[in-house]
Amino acid sequence: MFDFHIHIARLPHARQLTQLLLDRNYDFIAIACEPWEWRVVTQLKKEFSSGLKPFKVSYGIHPMIAKQVTDEMLAKLRTHLEEDKHAMVGEAGIDKRYPGYEDGMQDRIFFEQAKLALEFKRDLQIHCVGDYMRVLKLLVEAGYESDALTDRATKAPSQEVTRPIFHRFGGDVNFVKKALPYGALFSLHADCFRKKSTAAAIPHIPQERVFFETDADETFGQGKTGRNNAADNVTTDPGTESGMTSSKESGMTSSAESGMTSSKESVILTLAEGKDPEQYTPEECASELESRLESVRAAYTKCRE
Ligand SMILES: [Zn+2]
Numbered sequence: 331m332f333d334f335h336i337h338i339a340r341l342p343h344a345r346q347l348t349q350l351l352l353d354r355n356y357d358f359i360a361i362a363c364e365p366w367e368w369r370v371v372t373q374l375k376k377e378f379s380s381g382l383k384p385f386k387v388s389y390g391i392h393p394m395i396a397k398q399v400t401d402e403m404l405a406k407l408r409t410h411l412e413e414d415k416h417a418m419v420g421e422a423g424i425d426k427r428y429p430g431y432e433d434g435m436q437d438r439i440f441f442e443q444a445k446l447a448l449e450f451k452r453d454l455q456i457h458c459v460g461d462y463m464r465v466l467k468l469l470v471e472a473g474y475e476s477d478a479l480t481d482r483a484t485k486a487p488s489q490e491v492t493r494p495i496f497h498r499f500g501g502d503v504n505f506v507k508k509a510l511p512y513g514a515l516f517s518l519h520a521d522c523f524r525k526k527s528t529a530a531a532i533p534h535i536p537q538e539r540v541f542f543e544t545d546a547d548e549t550f551g552q553g554k555t556g557r558n559n560a561a562d563n564v565t566t567d568p569g570t571e572s573g574m575t576s577s578k579e580s581g582m583t584s585s586a587e588s589g590m591t592s593s594k595e596s597v598i599l600t601l602a603e604g605k606d607p608e609q610y611t612p613e614e615c616a617s618e619l620e621s622r623l624e625s626v627r628a629a630y631t632k633c634r635e
Contacts, residue, residue, distance in 0.1 A: 331623050333358035334517040335421070335455065335497045335543035338385075339370035346612040348374050348385070354616060356623075358385050361455060363392035363421045365403060368410055375414070388418035388455050396430035396439045404442060411450050419447035420455025421497055424465050431460075437468060444472035451490040453515070455497050462501040466508060469494055476511040498522065498545050503531040510539070517541045520622065523629045533634050542626040544619055 338360045341347055351358065362371040368389055375387050389410040391399055411417055422443035423436075430436040447454035458465050470476075474494065493513040499522050501509075506516075516535050519542075523529045532540075 331356045331620060332541065333544050333546075333619065333623055334495075334541035335359060335361055335519075335545050336619070337361050337363075337367070337545070337547035338374065339367045340548035341546060341615065342610070343612040343615065344370065345374065345377070347615055348378055350612050350616045351619070352378060352383065352385065354620070355383075356616065356620060357383060359388055359418065359455075360385055361388045361390075361421055363390050363457075364395055365406065368406070372410065372414075386416060386418065387414055388420050389414075390418075390420035390422040390443055390455060391439055392421055393423050393425040393430065393436045393440065393457060394428045396428065396436040399435075399439050407443075408446065411446065411452065418453045418455055418495075419443055419450070420495070421457040422454065423457035424459070424461050424468075425457060426460030437464070440465070441468050441472055444469055444474070447492045448473055451492055453491070453493050453495055455495050455517075457497055458500070462496075462505045463508075465494075466505070466512075469512065474512050477513075495541075497543065499532075500525055500528050501531065502527040503534050506531045506534050510535075515539045515541060517543045518626055518630060519543050519545050520626050520629065523633060529633055532630065537634075540630065542623055542630065544622045544626075546619060546622075 333356065336358045338344055338348055338351075338358065339362060360371045360374065362368045371387050371389075375384070378384060389407055391403065391407065411419065420443065422440050424440055425431065425436065428436070430439070444454060446452075456465060474492070491513070493515050494509065495515045495517055496509065497517045498519040499516045516532075516539055518532065518540060522532065
């Protein structure tokens with residue numbers, strides 16, 4: 331199994347869960363989209379790097395914190411990409427629900443990251459809510475080229491090439507047709523099949539450009555969120571927090587606000603009726619992730635029939 335987009339650092343028992351997923355051959359891309367998450371994921375990656383099949387990491391800045399981005403933060407992002415030469419960039423993007431959408435700040439922060447992905451020849455994990463054409467326009471401005479005749483899209487993620495990856499894709503068939511020549515990849519979540527126009531667009535994506543994801547995050551442990559318990563035993567130095575504002579510090583604590591995962595999709599909420607989410611074992615979380623990823627695959631198979 332390959333989970334193309336998971337926020338492992340935000341899940342309960344992050345370290346044990348990572349071990350368990352790797353043991354179970356559940357491969358994944360660990361998305362880290364704000365500074366505290368970069369640190370936890372880097373630490374996890376370090377701890378598990380001796381494994382047979384180390385997982386892949388993606389470093390980026392989510393549009394939810396576009397207004398809080400500092401030069402220091404952008405410099406740190408660059409350092410992470412220099413230090414992990416297999417890391418992707420993102421998730422980065424545009425989201426109409428967050429500050430910075432109207433005044434162009436989200437555009438600026440996304441544009442910076444799009445250029446960074448090109449410069450480092452890394453794939454770019456894109457988050458988009460509400461404005462797919464704007465994302466495409468920014469990619470073009472950043473220098474992404476439309477070259478349908480190359481084999482860019484079929485290269486393995488580890489090869490030196492930059493492709494836009496539309497994570498938790500929510501666009502329509504028109505957008506798919508426009509994005510494909512840019513080598514776009516599409517990562518599908520269970521939600522993608524609930525939106526009529528997206529469900530209708532999915533069969534138009536060549537199969538080799540389709541991936542599956544859970545986008546699992548802290549809403550798995552809702553009611554007990556907070557980066558410290560989400561990070562479990564991973565050691566992070568609180569002293570390094572200064573100057574880095576996380577979404578939690580900015581007050582965007584609820585899943586409804588963060589919009590990163592709808593609460594209906596939360597594993598722990600599903601599991602946790604009448605029970606404290608933290609009482610669920612890493613094994614139960616891992617099984618739930620497997621079944622969710624499998625159900626995305628099944629939905630995909632069904633929609634192509
Ligand atoms: Zn995400």
